[in-house]
Amino acid sequence: MENKCENLSLYIIDELSEHEKEQFERHLKTCIPCQNEIDSLQEAWQVLSYDIEETDVPESLKAEVMNFIFEEENSLKTNEVKDKKHSFLERFKLLLTKQFSPLSAGITAVLIMGLIGLLWSNLQLKDTIIALENQSVSPTQIVRTFNLKGQDLATSANGIAYLLQDGRDNSLVIELNNMPGTKDDEVYQVWLLKNGNRQNAGTLKPDENGNGLITYRLPKNHSFDDIGITLEPNPNNTQPQGHKVMGTT
Amino acid sequence: MKSKTDEELIELIVQNHRPALEELYDRYVKLVYSFSLKMTKGDGEKTKEIVQQVFLRLWTTKRTYSSAQGKFANWLLTITRNIAIDLIRKEQKHTGAIQLELNEWRQIPDQQTEDVPQQVSRNLLKHQIQEAKQHLSEPQRRLINLLYWEGYSLSEIAELEKKPLGTIKSRLHQTLKKLRNYFSEETGGVRHGK
Numbered sequence: 001m002e003n004k005c006e007n008l009s010l011y012i013i014d015e016l017s018e019h020e021k022e023q024f025e026r027h028l029k030t031c032i033p034c035q036n037e038i039d040s041l042q043e044a045w046q047v048l049s050y051d052i053e054e055t056d057v058p059e060s061l062k063a064e065v066m067n068f069i070f071e072e073e074n075s076l077k078t079n080e081v082k083d084k085k086h087s088f089l090e091r092f093k094l095l096l097t098k099q100f101s102p103l104s105a106g107i108t109a110v111l112i113m114g115l116i117g118l119l120w121s122n123l124q125l126k127d128t129i130i131a132l133e134n135q136s137v138s139p140t141q142i143v144r145t146f147n148l149k150g151q152d153l154a155t156s157a158n159g160i161a162y163l164l165q166d167g168r169d170n171s172l173v174i175e176l177n178n179m180p181g182t183k184d185d186e187v188y189q190v191w192l193l194k195n196g197n198r199q200n201a202g203t204l205k206p207d208e209n210g211n212g213l214i215t216y217r218l219p220k221n222h223s224f225d226d227i228g229i230t231l232e233p234n235p236n237n238t239q240p241q242g243h244k245v246m247g248t249t
Numbered sequence: 250m251k252s253k254t255d256e257e258l259i260e261l262i263v264q265n266h267r268p269a270l271e272e273l274y275d276r277y278v279k280l281v282y283s284f285s286l287k288m289t290k291g292d293g294e295k296t297k298e299i300v301q302q303v304f305l306r307l308w309t310t311k312r313t314y315s316s317a318q319g320k321f322a323n324w325l326l327t328i329t330r331n332i333a334i335d336l337i338r339k340e341q342k343h344t345g346a347i348q349l350e351l352n353e354w355r356q357i358p359d360q361q362t363e364d365v366p367q368q369v370s371r372n373l374l375k376h377q378i379q380e381a382k383q384h385l386s387e388p389q390r391r392l393i394n395l396l397y398w399e400g401y402s403l404s405e406i407a408e409l410e411k412k413p414l415g416t417i418k419s420r421l422h423q424t425l426k427k428l429r430n431y432f433s434e435e436t437g438g439v440r441h442g443k
Contacts, residue, residue, distance in 0.1 A: 009422040013396065015403055044428035048397050049284060049326040050374035051382070057282045061297060062274060068301040069270070069308050 008034050012042050140166045146227055146248045153231065154180050154245040157210070161227055161248075163218075170218040172201065174227070176246070179206035185234040188245070190214060192224035199224070203235045255321040262308060270308055280322060280371070281329050288333035288398060295336060302332045322371075334400035381431040389424040392417070 004027040010016050011024045028034050100108065143163045150157030159176035174190060182188065187203040206212035229246040250272045253261075261269035281303055282296060289295040306328055382390060388410070395401045395409065403421065407414045 006418065006422075009425055010403070010418065012425065013403075013421070040429045040433065041425045044425050044432060045397075046323050046327075047374055047378050047381075047428070047432060048393060049323070049330065050371060051378040052283045052287045052375065054279055054371070055283045055286055057278050058293075061278070061282070061300065062271075064297060065274065065278075065301050065304050066271065069305045070267075072305060 005031060005034055008037060009041065012038070012045050140164050143170070148174070148176065148227065148229070148246050149249050150178070150246050152243055152245055154178075156180075157246055159246065170222070172216045172218060172227075174214050174216075176204075176206065176212040176214075176229075177210060179210040179212055181206065181208070181210070182231070186242075187232050187235045188212065189230050189232045189235070189237065189240065189242075190216065191228045191230065191240060193226040193228055194224045198228070198240065200238060201227075203232070259307075259310075259321075263310070270304065273307065274304060277322065277325055281325060284326055284329050285333055288330065288337065288400075299329065299333050299336060302336075303329050306332070330397075337400045377432060378428075381428050384431055385424060385427060389420060389427070392420055392424055396421070 004024060007016060007020065007024045007027075011021065011028075016024060028038065141164065143165045145163075146161040148157075148159035148161060156178045157176060157180070158178065159174060161172060161174040164171050164173060172192075176188075179188065182205050187205055189203045190201040191198040192201050201216040202214050204212045204214045226248045228240075228244055228248075230240040230242045231245050232240070232242045250258075250268055253269070253272070255273065255276070258269040258273050262273070278300065281300055285296040285299040285303075286293075289299070303325070307325075382393075385393070391410075392406060395406050396403070401409070403417050404414055407417045410417065
């Protein structure tokens with residue numbers, strides 16, 4: 001405790017380190033002799049400041065002091081604003097330099113360049129594929145041609161059917177002329193024949209001049225031998241009910 | 250402005266009221282100036298620099314002064330002394346274990362004696378301190394001069410005096426006690442102890 005009391009005068013003249021100061025303040029709370037001494041000794045130290053000759057102050061000093069204070073304050077404020085503007089970019093730079101060593105920055109640059117190269121070649125490849133696909137799709141070609149001739153009710157009728165290869169699909173286009181008109185629900189129905197089996201390939205009604213056109217997209221790999229057309233009393237039949245009026249020759 | 254107390258002026262300063270700062274300047278500049286002039290041994294330029302720093306500190310202070318923390322003039326002089334010592338030490342390029350962060354608040358005695366006009370009170374104090382100094386020994390007077398007015402630290406003084414630090418510490422204690430005892434006799438021992 002005596003040791004701590006020795007620090008009283010050092011505390012008063014403020015020559016203790018922060019740590020020593022805290023220690024002494026704790027000591028002061030419990031040490032009656034120090035408590036009795038501190039105020040009067042502190043006052044003695046303080047009174048030393050009055051050992052001065054009072055001097056007249058130059059008139060100009062006030063303006064100088066006030067200018068100094070308010071200019072200082074203004075420049076501090078401007079600096080703060082500048083600092084804020086700068087700090088964003090600088091913090092970003094600092095972040096980058098913190099995160100990337102020269103080596104990792106180099107590696108990153110190489111990786112980014114590689115990525116761009118890959119993207120570019122990928123785009124090129126895509127273009128080439130599209131060009132190739134277009135080549136294989138076009139042109140549309142006629143694979144087979146069928147002549148159709150009328151019979152019975154429609155002896156005057158005739159027509160042509162084309163089997164087209166359109167890319168990977170096949171489609172059938174049938175053009176008919178001089179067809180007798182249809183009454184009420186009556187329709188002409190197209191059938192595809194293969195080994196005695198018939199498959200519905202759509203219905204049509206001719207126009208007033210007896211012309212008709214029908215297209216039918218064939219399922220993949222579907223083939224047939226002949227085409228027959230019947231006059232049906234109503235549409236959407238799965239098996240022919242009416243008479244055959246036209247067929248391939 | 251003239252009728253406001255120091256405390257009220259400080260509160261206005263905290264609210265950035267410039268006329269309040271000017272009023273405090275008018276009241277105390279003579280004290281601060283004279284004190285600084287002694288610290289700088291009569292150097293007018295350095296004195297100006299100190300006065301500017303003191304009032305800048307007063308203007309930018311975020312702490313509100315209250316009379317409970319002691320006499321305003323003492324507070325102001327403590328600030329002035331710290332600023333002056335900073336300046337002196339910077340110029341002397343003294344480095345090492347010198348504390349620049351001094352706590353002004355803690356040094357202020359808890360006293361309220363200002364019933365007499367300030368100028369009279371100041372002259373009285375000056376008279377007292379000069380009387381008291383007569384009672385000090387030559388080494389004690391030298392210690393006060395180096396420590397208080399020239400801003401040397403105790404260890405620097407120990408080096409200058411070629412004495413162990415412990416000797417200088419106890420010399421300081423004896424000197425403060427002697428001064429204290431003289432003042433308490435002069436003022437009838439009113440403020441002796443608690």
